[in-house]
Amino acid sequence: MTLSVIIPVYCVEATLDRCVESVLRQHVDDMEVILVDDGSPDHCPEMCDQWAAKDQRIRVIHKANGGLSDARNAGIDIACGDYITFVDSDDWIAADTYRPLLEKMAGIDILEYAIADRLSLNDHIYDDINKYWLDERVYTHTYAWNKIYRRQLFDDVRYPKGRIFEDIYTLPQLLRKAQRIATSSHGSYHYWTNPTGITATADGNALTQLLEAHHRSQMPIDDLYYMYLVNIQIDVWERTGNDMVLPKRKVRIGAIPSQYKFKARILNSLGLKALCIFSKLLHHFKKPSQL
Secondary structure, three states: OOEEEEEEEOOOOOOHHHHHHHHHOOOOOOEEEEEEEEOOOOOHHHHHHHHHHHOOOEEEEEEOOOOHHHHHHHHHHHOOOOEEEEOOOOOEEOOOOHHHHHOOOOOOOEEEEEEOOOEOOOOEEEOOHHHHHHHOOHHHOOOOOOEEEEHHHHOOOOOOOOOOOHHHHHHHHHHHHOOOEEEEEEEEEEOOOOOOOOOOOOOHHHHHHHHHHHHHOOOOOOHHHHHHHHHHHHHHHHHHOOOOOOOOOOOOHHHOOHHHHHHHHHHHHHOHHHHHHHHHHHHHHOOOOOO
């Protein structure tokens, strides 16, 4: 078996068929599609079974609701492929994406490909995992689903159950086990933005989890990455008022793009807490007038 495609399923009646159809159109015969019904209370369990009856490449797991990480882990536990990839059940894959990517996997542990209207990538191979992390700004797109992984990377790695932004906890673990990473301009993952989803509605506690996951990832942090984390810290402080999670650091002004320089100067001269207060005041005064 070449490829295992793991699709967690929960309350996606409107999008499940589109998702599964897009995967089956990949012209990969040596493939299994694992639909993980995560205790969905609608008609998704029956829809999964109907798909399995129509295509022998499809396997179905019915389980009690445990969340996205738990559903992915259930799929990993039974996956038989040499490689694993994930698709969220409200998303879809552009035609003829997987087969050309699989042809690039010789000697590659993780291959990342483009996300429609969100992320473009060039064809490149990285033997230095830290260089991949920083040069590609991977910390801004740690998503599980626009990547193909060598199955062995998951031998002792699973997604953390009950965590929000679970990808940032898991991808660094996989990267530390990988020897060679590739990026590809081929193919396209179509991400559907859910305005009521967990990411779009993340509160202060969820963003705190995100910041702590980045902080504990043990991945290298350059000045640009640090300023990315500063923006998350500002959001966390505005929502919670809690003490700073992010360690203090001086930023080299010349090492960052112009849009970060003003914040960096305040950060360097007055500190992170002062920057949070200033950003909150600035945000308040920029609100449209009530006419």
